Amino acid sequence: MKVKDLKTFIVGNPPPSWGGRYFIFVKLTTDNGITGIGECYCDTFGPKAMEAMIEDTFYRYIEGMDPFHLESMWRKVYGSGFSMRPDISLMGVLSGLEIALWDIKGKALNKPVYELLGGRVHEKLRSYTYIYPDFSKGQDASIFWNAEQSAERAAHYAARGFTGIKFDPAAPYSAFDPRQPSLESMELCVKFCKLIREAVGTKADLLFGTHGQFTASGAIRFAKKIEPYDPLWFEEPTPPDKPEEMALVARGTSIPIATGERLTTKYEFGRVLENRAASILQMALGRVGGLMEAKKIAGMAETFYAQIAPHLYAGPVEGAANIHYAASLPNFLILESIEEWGGFHADLLKKPILWQDGYVIPPTEPGLGIELNEEVAEAHPYTGTNLHLEMTNRPLRKEE
Numbered sequence: 001m002k003v004k005d006l007k008t009f010i011v012g013n014p015p016p017s018w019g020g021r022y023f024i025f026v027k028l029t030t031d032n033g034i035t036g037i038g039e040c041y042c043d044t045f046g047p048k049a050m051e052a053m054i055e056d057t058f059y060r061y062i063e064g065m066d067p068f069h070l071e072s073m074w075r076k077v078y079g080s081g082f083s084m085r086p087d088i089s090l091m092g093v094l095s096g097l098e099i100a101l102w103d104i105k106g107k108a109l110n111k112p113v114y115e116l117l118g119g120r121v122h123e124k125l126r127s128y129t130y131i132y133p134d135f136s137k138g139q140d141a142s143i144f145w146n147a148e149q150s151a152e153r154a155a156h157y158a159a160r161g162f163t164g165i166k167f168d169p170a171a172p173y174s175a176f177d178p179r180q181p182s183l184e185s186m187e188l189c190v191k192f193c194k195l196i197r198e199a200v201g202t203k204a205d206l207l208f209g210t211h212g213q214f215t216a217s218g219a220i221r222f223a224k225k226i227e228p229y230d231p232l233w234f235e236e237p238t239p240p241d242k243p244e245e246m247a248l249v250a251r252g253t254s255i256p257i258a259t260g261e262r263l264t265t266k267y268e269f270g271r272v273l274e275n276r277a278a279s280i281l282q283m284a285l286g287r288v289g290g291l292m293e294a295k296k297i298a299g300m301a302e303t304f305y306a307q308i309a310p311h312l313y314a315g316p317v318e319g320a321a322n323i324h325y326a327a328s329l330p331n332f333l334i335l336e337s338i339e340e341w342g343g344f345h346a347d348l349l350k351k352p353i354l355w356q357d358g359y360v361i362p363p364t365e366p367g368l369g370i371e372l373n374e375e376v377a378e379a380h381p382y383t384g385t386n387l388h389l390e391m392t393n394r395p396l397r398k399e400e
Helices: 047-062 069-077 087-110 141-145 146-159 183-200 216-230 242-250 265-274 289-303 316-325 343-348 375-376
Strands: 005-012 022-029 035-041 125-131 164-167 207-209 233-235 257-259 336-337
Touching: 005 047, 005 375, 022 087, 022 289, 035 087, 035 207, 035 316, 069 289, 087 146, 087 289, 087 316, 125 207, 125 316, 141 146, 141 233, 146 164, 146 183, 164 233, 183 216, 207 375, 216 233, 216 242, 216 336, 242 257, 242 265, 289 316, 316 336, 316 343
Parallel strands: 125 164, 125 336, 164 207, 207 233, 233 257
Antiparallel strands: 005 022, 022 035
16 A cells, blocks of 8 residues: 555635634545545645645655555655754644544554554543634624633533633734733733633633743743632743743742643654653644654653643644544643534534533544545635734734
8 A cells, every 4th residue: 555646725714713714634545545634734834835845745755655654754754854853844744644644544454543542541532622702692802801701601611511711811922022921911811810710610720821922030920920720721931942941930830831832843842841841731733743753742741740732723634633642642631622623623524523511532433533524625715825823023012
């Protein structure tokens, strides 16, 4: 069995666009007709550039390969271009193609992917969601900075069964970060924590999100303000490029530090672990280097008693890969959901991901257990020029 063909889908994510402006899916087909689907997650270039990089990588390294020879393929893609260092764009390309190869392997062996990753450890997976607006009640994106409305929604999610609620009212974030937090921002975030904790009690953990906005000293000041509300984590308090600074925050607060959505490969995560910068790792499987690389990182994390909480701000194919990965992990903590996996994420799949009472149920079908609805994908091409996610590109004023 050899890999024969590649097809790429650049899918526009219609409003409200939870999960990003677009999704990049890849479909691989073998010479005996088995197909596999993967998802590439990259913010550094637009989708046209990414499509060209995907095709270049496929024709150099993937076409004609045995889908089972992942170790050899990974090293060739990682190092043949005379880099031998983490390249976030290349790893986004590699990740999607590698996930598709796992889908093929599972189908060829008639086994779910988690059974090939060491076997299923968890029958169901605890999940969390961001707080999103309830459009039926007239709420809109302003809810992200409205503590009262967010607390109301948090209570709704807890009643539905979610045991983790994430929010990040400390935005915006800028290409000119890190900075000190403003007093106004900290006051608003304390209000969020207070009202949401009152709304959910002990039914749900508070997951406090930031995006590397702060200096280490600023993040410690921030953490002290929200410690009384006992968040499960303080996410990415400093930029991801220097874990030594994040480690100062970890030592300066009782809140567990979580990080990883912008990191790639075992080498970057190894620095996080060695510096004790975080005890919760949040790799994005469409970026980190694929399922095999993520599994290696999880094994490294076990030796530091660190836990895994796969990140998801992408489409349902990365979401499905997260599920198989999480199901196989003894040190799994919690899985990111985009609400209950409905909406456009469900429309893109012929059979939606199963969510019940706060938990995701791993599929039993072979491979990733999903099939892309190609008609829906092709009916929603992305025609914009913006990146999947974008930082504010100016320095921010004190009050922001």
